[in-house]
Amino acid sequence: MKAMVLAAGRGKRLRPLTDTCPKPMIPLGGKPLLEHVITLLARHGFDELVLNLHHLPQLIQNYFGDGRSWKVHLTYSYEEELLGTAGAVRRMSAFFDQPFLVYYGDNLCNVELGDFWEAHTLQGELVSMGLHRNDDPCRSGIVRLDERSRILEFIEKPRPEQVFPDYQINCGIYALQPQIFDWIPPQGPSDFSVDVFPRLLSARLPIYGHRLRGQLLSSDTLERYAAAQAQIASGRFTLP
Secondary structure, eight states: OEEEEEOOOOOGGGTTGGGSSOGGGOEETTEEHHHHHHHHHHHTTOOEEEEEEOSSHHHHHHHHTTSGGGTSEEEEEEOSSOOHHHHHHHHTTTTOOSOEEEEETTEEEOOOOHHHHHHHHHHTOSEEEEEEOOSOGGGSEEEEEOTTSBEEEEEESOOGGGOOTTOEEEEEEEEEOGGGGGGSOSSSOOOIIIIIHHHHHHTTOOEEEEEOSSOEEEOSSHHHHHHHHHHHHHTSSOOO
């Protein structure tokens, strides 16, 4: 099965740590964050992976090589100019000739992906979005679901007054059909949350949300990175 890990972020909010270390290579639990991600994906059967790279790419390539030590095959996509989450995937459209997974590489999770993937492939949904719940909705994208788990509303980084009581949070884990490329602009940067998903909702095309079982940690700022380290060290978070 195929997946793409978005690993090209510059990590400006993690400076000075990311001045000499790529954002997905920051250490957590004694290993780079990206190694935990690859381990999780491999355990769920995703063995053909694409990593998009930008900042200090050689450090990632030198560490993982072709991926065989993790029982996966790695393909690298170097972006001279950042293309955004959707633009990065569009660049590899020829590779994704079957349903595939997209995983935001600055998140660490121990979620169960099997049920999520099975539901996506059985129902043939264009987009399935992994969801969870936390107490800080304003730093993420939130969604409202109907009784069939179809997403009715999506707000990226809402203001406090925009948060509705029954919100679920976008995990940055998507299962997609290749037809998604029809909805990503052919040139220039593009983002799933800002550009693609709003277009799909405006066109009344279904996007489904799936509540994932497990924990998720974000590490995209120094404060969240420190909190993630503390949760791992205390045993409150189980590494994948």
